[in-house]
Amino acid sequence: MTEPLLELSGVKAGYGAIEVLHGVDLALRPGTLLALLGPNGGGKSTAMRVIAGLHPATGGEVRYAGRTVNGISAQDAARLGICSIPEGRGVFPNLTVRENLWAATGTGARLKDMEEKAYGRFPILGKRRDQLAGSLSGGEQQMLALSRALGTDPAVLLLDELSMGLAPKIVSEMYETVAELVAGGLSVLVAEQFARAVLPIADSAALMLHGRIAATGTPDEIEDRLAGDYLGG
Amino acid sequence: MTTFLTYTVLGLVLGAVYSIAASGLVLTYNTSGIFNFAHGAQAMFGTFLYWHFTQVWNWPTWLGLIAVIGVAGPVMGAALHALIMKGLRGTADVTKIIVTVAVLLGTVYLAQWIWNPDEARTIDMFFGAGAKVTLAGVTVRYHEIVCLVAAVAIAALLRVLFTRSRAGVVMRGSVDDPDLLRLNGHDPERAAMLSWALGSTLAVLAGVLVVPISGGAMDANMLTLLVIDAFAAAMFGRLRSLPRTFAGAMVLGLTVTYVLAYLPSAGTFTGNLRVSLPMIILFVVLVVLPQDRLRGAAVRTRERYRVPSVRSAAVWGAVLIAVVYLYSLLLPDAGVTAFALGMTFAIVALSLTVLTGYAGELNLAPLSFGAIGTIVAFHFGVTGEGLAARLNVQGVLLGVLVAAVVGGLVALPALRLRGLYLALATMAFGVFLSNMVLRDTTEHEWFGQRFTIFPDGSLVIPPLKAGPLDLRDGTAFLMTATVLFALLGIGLAALRNSGYGRRLAAMKDSPAATAMLGQSLVRLKLSVFMISAGIAGLGGVLMSSAHGTVSQETFTITGSLALLMLVVVAGIGYISGALFGGLIAGVGSAVLVSTFNDLALEHESMSSLYTAVGQLVLVGTALVGMGVGRNPSGFVHDVAEAYRSLRAAKPVLYGGGAAGAVLYVLALTDVIGTWTFAIAALCVLMLLPVIGKSVLEEKGRRETPLELLGIDEPYTDELRARLDRELGLPATVRKGGAGVPA
């Protein structure tokens, strides 16, 4: 089996005195999609923030391509090729669509390429290029956020609650795009509360409960455990 | 027609300068969320530098300009961001405002230190005042053309920056979501630093341009306020839109100029109105501005205050009265008078405790409400003539009442607004009051009554006499002020512990949730603002009486800001914070500075050093204010917390008390001087928690396993004795262990 591209071992993190992650182990292998599942408040978002460099780990190790990257700043993580789309909308509401893409060139991409790829994949964005991102619909905003992953050619993509606030039809469209990216060699870590949205395209899955990884395995294995563990039957 | 055109050109030129200053303000506000009250002070400092380069060092104009606009401006802004503003993310509005106010004060103090305010300085127009062209009968100076061109060019450049460059887009993005900017590979702090550098540069440019067109004379305070006038323009754009800010600046410039041109110039009215107009416009714009939607607490602030019970407040009030009395025995008459003045400041400071500490609202002009109280008391409360003149209680009460009512009237229109806007409204009121009312020396006639608000530009406020109590005597004054402070303090503690106080705390923490409990926020804010203004009025009357003679200078906005800053530094959530903040504002810095000045006079060889130290004290207080971002709860909080932990170390407390008593006796018997006593007592006060901590640590260390004693350290007789003791008396160990959780 190949070396993991992104690996967490015993990662702890918290807010003030309250520890939220009590030692998380995860491994994302190159060119695969790992689904991180679990109910809200289980620590998924915190784990994602730690990997993205937005939140400090208080213990354990975050390894990226074999290198320990604890304490890395978010901007450095981005430049190393970790593209993170945070919970909610990963867009600047008061910038236009085009300006959002412009801001996304901070890791070295060119605006022209960004626009080409984004408008090519999501034609609606091309039509709205001079509209403020905040005035787009939820789905369009998520398309714009995802465009960053399309245009900046990252090595790892972190997606936090892509489905949030979106109609299921749009969610499946989004995940189709993600699946295409994975097929193109991108490694993706998806944190998702609604397991069914992402399990069909996942290569492996992990279940996170109360700041710990409760189980890892193939999507099928995890799906079987899900009903008992958090959907409540 | 020619006159009209001439004034229009002048108005546009003034508007141009305002627009440059205001865009800088909007810029920094948008990228860092900080409304920079120090903007005017930065402009002032840059302008003084420009004067120094071109007049003292005789650099050519172009070199001086490059030095201040190309180097000093950006460096000042970038340094401010890196050293201070960066640390303000996640702090309350109040903290942000106070820190920039501290920067304002510090910069002004520093400028007055470097450039002696008693010397006259002027800056000429670019190309000289004689360089001009005449178009259609209107004479326009080259300098004025420079102003207009600069304003238009800057507006255009900013537009290009924000929409046509990635750096500008990133700066706008940092307003929306700094974290997301990081995920995009940018450093939001770099964007913020760039905007501070740019904002500061624009301020400096505005300063250099504005001095010649407003007379040419340079004064640190005035120049600072001159640029603050641009706040009104920024408010036109709701602190966001640069085009609207530009338009607002032009409207402001034109209005101010037309007032000067077309209103009758007799008396002081028009001149005063012209100076006050920007603040009046600021007030009006604030009020008619579409109101922000009611929102929840956006930030979880770091400020934490403990609430004292009424009983402990009463005990501490009694302690305060006793301590002040004992201390007053040590002081010479002049000292008692100064102390009394400080105590009146502390009463004014209490108005800030209830308003800001309890209710989370801001008043930037507490002294102005003191001025209202003073004017009313002067007109309605003085009986007798000359040395026999006395202030009566009815006059004081009326002053308090009117101050409260005026407070309500000022606040009412702004109460729907967010904290920052209310703060700006009070500042506008404060500046307006010092410019219009406190300079109003002409006679008016209302309803057949002839009166002058501020005859001769100063008021003589005699001491209060209430029944047998005559405050002509310094000690009586001091003790009365102290008792009043104590009573008000106990009252405020009772208020905070009442249902009303809980409602205030609720409103401070979450306005939206409080409204959803059925509480009318406007009513609650209005009531607390009136209470606060009333207290400020009371303190103000007493303060004026302690001064004896007051003038416009007594109630400047800078004075109000300094008081507010010191109270926040001390701890605005605490009654003791008001005490220390007020005392330092009232006497502390003045006494310290004059002490150093006296020393300078006595020891001539060292005079420059002593003068410098005196100035340093002023700048130092402002520096402490800038540190508020790091410790928003104030130093009283830290001291109180330290003493709280001392409860476990009773002997240290007793020792401290004994040391204090010894010092006091020594001072009373003139073995040591009053100053030595004050400084030594302060040292004891500050050192006790440190000593206590080490004692407690020692105690803690004793809990280490006895069998390890002597292994890591030499086995001394003392240790052996201790081991014996511990082994023989295991009960001691248990007792010590149980003491920790308590």
Added chain:
Amino acid sequence: MSLLETRGITVRFGGNTAVDDVSLTMAEGEITGLIGPNGAGKTTMFNTVTGLQRPASGRVLLDGTDITSLSPAKRARRGMARTFQRLELFLSLSVRDNVRVAGDVLRATARKRFDLDEETDRILERTGLTDIAGRDVSDVPIGRARVVEVARALMTSPRVLLLDEPASGQTEQETERFAEMLKGLAGDGLAICLVEHDLPLVMGLCSRIHVLDYGSLIASGTPQEIQESPEVIAAYIGTEEAT
């Protein structure tokens, strides 16, 4: 007869329509659910009903009276109470004072005279907060902090209680206890409306459910009807079966 009713509420933010012509009702003693994906307009609906948001058009009626133009405080005084999705607790007060201050407001607005301490204790008891009454509210874990918001709302003696995602952050046992408490409150005649993502909870608790999608009301009915509604399945639950 419905206690609270909205008629044709429309809310716009800029050019975006957040809520589009929504009419719904809540009745005394009934627990109503308001569900839909995030961003469907549920919280905006709550804000409009409670007066924190002005609608572009439409009316809100409480007990048959039009209250559309009333301030949040006045609506609260007429018996409307709510909790917030992003907690809005009074962080400088203790748990007990967070609840008590609602009574302070009630007394100050001169609507009622009662023993404040007794009433506070009763509410704390009823909501199961007595054990943490003295704690700083900022130290309370999120699941119980949500209950503090409910207790505070109850202290205003409301007739209508709007709960915005009250169970998120609660543990399973906390949610169970919470559901029991809500049933009891409804039994006392309170009209409760629940915005919640925990569908099993909503289905088990509510007698009627309204479904919002993209700001429009796409279905109203019993849990049974909602689970069978083709529109709801298509738009909200997707192609998967209803949980």
